[in-house]
Amino acid sequence: MLEQVDLSLVNWARAQFALTAMYHWLFVPLTLGLTFLCAFFETIYVKTGSEEWKELTKFWMKLFGINFAIGVATGIILEFEFGTNWANYSWMVGDIFGAPLAIEGIVAFFLEATFFAVMFFGWNRVSKGFHLFSTWMVAIGSNLSALWILVANGWMQFPTGMAFNPDTARFEMKSFFDLVFSPYAISKFTHATTSGFALSSFFVIAVSSYYLAKRRHVLMAKRSIAVASIFGLIASLMLAFTGDEAAFLDAKHQPMKLAAMEGLWDGKTNAPIVALGIINGMKEPGDYHEPFIYEVKIPGLLSLLANREAGSFVPGINDLIFGNKERSIVGAKEKIEKGRLAVKYLGEYKSARKAGDIKAASTALEEFNKYKKYLGYGHLKSEKEAVPPVPITFYSFHMMAAVGSAMILVFILYLFFTARGTMEENTWLYPIGIIFFILAYAAGEAGWVVAEVGRQPWAIQDLLPVSVARTDIAPVNVKLTFFMFLVTFTLLLIAEVRIMLKQIQIGPKEVD
Numbered sequence: 001m002l003e004q005v006d007l008s009l010v011n012w013a014r015a016q017f018a019l020t021a022m023y024h025w026l027f028v029p030l031t032l033g034l035t036f037l038c039a040f041f042e043t044i045y046v047k048t049g050s051e052e053w054k055e056l057t058k059f060w061m062k063l064f065g066i067n068f069a070i071g072v073a074t075g076i077i078l079e080f081e082f083g084t085n086w087a088n089y090s091w092m093v094g095d096i097f098g099a100p101l102a103i104e105g106i107v108a109f110f111l112e113a114t115f116f117a118v119m120f121f122g123w124n125r126v127s128k129g130f131h132l133f134s135t136w137m138v139a140i141g142s143n144l145s146a147l148w149i150l151v152a153n154g155w156m157q158f159p160t161g162m163a164f165n166p167d168t169a170r171f172e173m174k175s176f177f178d179l180v181f182s183p184y185a186i187s188k189f190t191h192a193t194t195s196g197f198a199l200s201s202f203f204v205i206a207v208s209s210y211y212l213a214k215r216r217h218v219l220m221a222k223r224s225i226a227v228a229s230i231f232g233l234i235a236s237l238m239l240a241f242t243g244d245e246a247a248f249l250d251a252k253h254q255p256m257k258l259a260a261m262e263g264l265w266d267g268k269t270n271a272p273i274v275a276l277g278i279i280n281g282m283k284e285p286g287d288y289h290e291p292f293i294y295e296v297k298i299p300g301l302l303s304l305l306a307n308r309e310a311g312s313f314v315p316g317i318n319d320l321i322f323g324n325k326e327r328s329i330v331g332a333k334e335k336i337e338k339g340r341l342a343v344k345y346l347g348e349y350k351s352a353r354k355a356g357d358i359k360a361a362s363t364a365l366e367e368f369n370k371y372k373k374y375l376g377y378g379h380l381k382s383e384k385e386a387v388p389p390v391p392i393t394f395y396s397f398h399m400m401a402a403v404g405s406a407m408i409l410v411f412i413l414y415l416f417f418t419a420r421g422t423m424e425e426n427t428w429l430y431p432i433g434i435i436f437f438i439l440a441y442a443a444g445e446a447g448w449v450v451a452e453v454g455r456q457p458w459a460i461q462d463l464l465p466v467s468v469a470r471t472d473i474a475p476v477n478v479k480l481t482f483f484m485f486l487v488t489f490t491l492l493l494i495a496e497v498r499i500m501l502k503q504i505q506i507g508p509k510e511v512d
Helices: 007-048 051-084 087-121 128-157 176-180 183-214 218-253 255-262 301-307 317-322 332-355 358-379 390-420 429-453 475-506
Strands: 162-165 170-173 273-279 292-298 458-460
Touching: 007 051, 007 128, 007 183, 007 218, 007 429, 007 475, 051 087, 051 218, 051 475, 087 128, 087 170, 087 176, 087 458, 128 176, 128 183, 128 458, 183 218, 183 390, 183 429, 218 255, 218 301, 218 390, 255 317, 255 390, 273 301, 273 390, 317 332, 332 358, 390 429
Parallel strands: none
Antiparallel strands: 162 170, 273 292
């Protein structure tokens, strides 16, 4: 018999975690890219000896420091929420999930902390070479922090290097190498960091465009744009490549997410990509409603991108729910039946072991092992639970993809006019740079919506639903802290924006 779950508790816990994660991601990508841009600026200063490049570096370092300090607070709260709201998750996978988080604290934070003070307060106190080395170490340390977090998230998307222990009902690590070098871990790290590089480049371009529009700090602004547009163009091209690789992995390991991203309900050969569409919100698994109210499709492209093979078959939501014998696809409906058998035999095994009945325990364990890969499905009440929110996933993915593609063009424009020396004359480009800084933020948040909402109902793909992962506490406690965090994070964000704007208004120190 399935345990009764308080869905209001689950939904509020999900909402609180999403709130914290989305606020945290307002600070993280700016940190990831600004550290490297500061390192580039200081490298040019050390090479040229120009005081203008030194003051330029100090200015961007100051903005990085403001963002870094406030971003740390949200990250710490995010990690604590695994214990407060997701205690069952922490118990079941703590041996695996805790390892990369511990490494982040021991290695990455220590690396940042060691060189952070030198970077900010070491000017004229240490040699140029050591100061530059410290700046690069902060850049590397900041991105190493992201690495270990994204390794952990990649494991949740594609659990590998572990085994389920029926005696303790926990997942235990078997191969740290498989965890770290999982294709999902690599994909998550490269895609998330390059998105941060692109956003940070737009931040530098947006502030510099403001200065050019006001005819202030013109030389500093043009130099900043030159470096940021090169870095941003390279990052945006890598972003497109890593995004394609991420979708390819989803096609192999999270086909339901891919189907939701494209609004694909019925599997097709030579499947098209929907370039533009309006989802039919009434569509349900197995019904006859049309998936779209309006759509513009590119024939065959989804099959090519998803399988690297033109004309290949891409399964839809209905195939993944009800199965497709012709394509050897086991549907969620059948997986739920097998999963309930896994839950049943696991319970019988534990009861027999407790009673000391070795023979019965051995028989139950043998039966459990036949169905254990479907264990997570045994906690779903119906096959419809296996379908993520299609409209949210579809619109988030398409917005992210559209902005990501347009980024490349904007970076090319800035680089083109910088190379021609006509940036000051092309004032029409300034507001575009500022707007795309905001759009880059929106695209980054949308990317995380696709990654996390698109894999619902799973806390760990196919193994642990969020309904089982939650903490058994009163929903009112989660509601209360949700609004406390909402107010606190909003005040922190307002404080950062005000401090940033004040520093931007002051601008860099002018060199005589």
